[in-house]
Amino acid sequence: MILYEDTALLVLDKPAGLSSEDGVPAALRKLWGRPDAYVGVIHRLDTGVSGLMVYAKTPQVAAALSRQVTQSQQVYAEQDGRAEPDAGTPDAPPFVKQYRALIAGGPDEKLPAEGVLRDYLFKDSRKGRVFPVSRPRKGVKEAVLEYRISASAPDGSASLADITLHTGRTHQIRVQFASRRHPLWGDGKYGSRIKGDIALQSARLRFIHPDTGKGMDFRLPVPGTWPAWGIRQENDNGTTV
DSSP: OEEEEOSSEEEEEEOTTSOTTTHHHHHHHHHHTOTTOOOEEOSOOOTTOEEEEEEESSHHHHHHHHHHHHHHHHHHHHHHTSSOOOTTSOSSOSSEEEEEEEEESOOOSSSOSEEEEEEEEEEETTTTEEEEESSOOTTEEEEEEEEEEEEEOTTSSEEEEEEEESSOOTTHHHHHHHTTTOOBTTOGGGTOOOOSSOOEEEEEEEEEOTTTOOEEEEEOOOOTTSOOTTOOOOOOOSOOO
């Protein structure tokens, strides 16, 4: 579903089951009736994950948005101590992706109510899985995210986590929570006993419009298929300046 569109870009709510790199651009070209239309992929979501994405409609806008992604990665890397401070780094990340996940269990010793998760992850392409490892080596990348548990089920069976990625590794959120025995609901690949779609959503997206210079801020409510206990529905979808 398209939430915003102008001559430069569009923001949409990608459904689970549709590829963000091939499926969405193909669907947009079909919608527009323009088989050769340019659709610039700026960031990615796993096929089984739903939520907010921005696509560029010109190469120039794609390049500008990609620069914001790179600048944000540098900001986070300096914050985390993964990179040396640079005078040209912005004070705050211009491109921010925030996620929402339904995870098994509640806060505990392995997963406090809020914090930062840091892991080394190895992607095994043959098995189609990502594994946490103890130290850096060839093919291993550091993964960092910050999170906050915003609500928990009365019986402690599940919790809602708000997540901001500092790095963009394959299956990062799924693996980092599963490695602490809090797999995402529906994520059988990484240990969930619950059947169904993976309970992970790209819930908020912030960036600077390359043409107007205005701050764009999009949010989605909690999916209606998720448990409703103690969850505040955020209905202020749209853009803010």
